[in-house]
Amino acid sequence: MTDLNSENAAATRAAGLCSAGIEKFVRWRCDALETIEAAIDADNTIALPKLVKAWMFHGAGDATMAESISDLLLQAESCVAQPRGSNQSREWQLLSALELLRSGRELEGVELLQGIVTREPGDLLVHHLLQEELFWLGQPQRMREVIESAAPVWNETQHGYGNFMSLRACANEEAGCLDMADRCGRTAVEIDPSDVWGAHAVAHVLVMQGRMAKGIDWIEKLSSNWGHANQMRHHLWWHMCLFLLETGQHDRILELLTTEVRNPQSALVKSAPAATIDITNFASLLMRLELYGVDVGDRWQVLAAICADRVHNHGSAFSNMHDMMVLAATGQYNKAAELLDSMRGEFQSRKGSIATAYCRVAIPACEAILAHHNRDYARVIKRLGSVRGELSLVGASHAQRDVFYHMLVHAAGQLGRDDLRRIYLGEIERIGFYDVPDRAAYGGGMQLEL
Secondary structure, eight states, rough: OHHHHHHHHHHHHHHHHHHHHHHHHHHHHOOOOHHHHHHHOOOOOSHHHHHHHHHHHHHOOOGGGGHHHHHHHHHHHHHOOOOOOOOEEEEEEEHHHHHHHTOHHHHHHHHHHHHHHHOOOOOOOHHHHHHHHHHHOOOOHHHHHHHHHHGGOTTTTSTHHHHHHHHHHHHHTTTTTTHHHHHHHHHHHHOOOOOOHHHHHHHHHHHHHHHOOHHHHHHHHHHGGTTTTOTHHHHHHHHHHHHHHHTTTTHHHHHHHIIIIIIOOOOOOOOTTTTTHHHHHHHHHHHHHHHHHHOOGGGGGGGGGHHHHHHHHHHSSHHHHHHHHHHHHHOOOHHHEEEEEHHHHHHHOOHHHHHHHIIIIIEEEEEHHHHHHOHHHHHHHHHHTTTTTGGGGGSSHHHHHHHHHHHHHHHHHHHHHHHHHHHHHHHHHTTTOSSSGSSSTTOOSSSSOO
């Protein structure tokens, strides 16, 4: 009886820790993984914390975690009852969905996740996972359709309502429904001022609408609430830098790069110096600053060794495109060639959405980034211009992908191709950016070489 009581106590403790870890995960808290690992330690016979940990690693977009994910899935599988016919447990479906995603059957994987939230629209964890997958598959309309289908069952009396509203805000913003996104995001932040995803969605709305002063005020007022957030706090400071770019505050951006966007002395950066979100934040800001004619000094060197070590790390097409920015800017041309060769070798004979994103977008975009650094602007237009309509295949947001339109507009200006420049500006407006000709990024803020 003592052993049985001990086992029950361990299971109860593990379940409580797992629930707490999931809540931290959906709230973008920096100690979510630590809590999930404590749940695993409390009772190693429970599958869910192992599955959540595997999904966390998967979401990092880092191929070096592949072996750890495989091990976690094997351990979880041994703890999950085998399905009988169509009767599959939630844990089994989470396991199966992640296996599908990792095997190049991404659309089948998200279909399985969508099936869960269709049957259980109050499942916040699966909503979180599904929204993230659709975001990186470049399917914003589906993001919105899924979340809006679940919205009628949610209300302010439910636990997690604010987190659901922040997911709803981001989905609506990427789908172009900015007023709804703004309302949902602000509701989430009113419920919990530390809600970084809700704050993030509103920041996206403000940058799309060109409300830069409002954006600066939004970030400054909320930033004191982000002390427990994970790398999303860095990304919110990246958003601040977008607002500052448009208002010409370049010196402040240069300061924020190493105090907030990626502070090498911070605990988060020390624990994960090669976090992909930090790489993309830092590199894209340096690229934008240089397009504005700002001297960024030796700041590219901060990521030089990190990106050189990532030339065979293909966990994210979008991240590899930023790796190429760093390799080109730091003169690591052999590594740049190695990255291109590795992507071609890895994906040209593979099927699936990720392979398609690499072959149709990431590889030609990386060729264009290298060409831009070498001032071969005609090649930039040829390689990047030909795939600009498919940029969403690599995932990320409109605001994140906008740096590639910056490059195109800059290249067109260097070539004296005002016809192309007008075409690009029209496309940027159709994507959903307001007042494009009046923006510093497109109305003359970019530095043209003489």
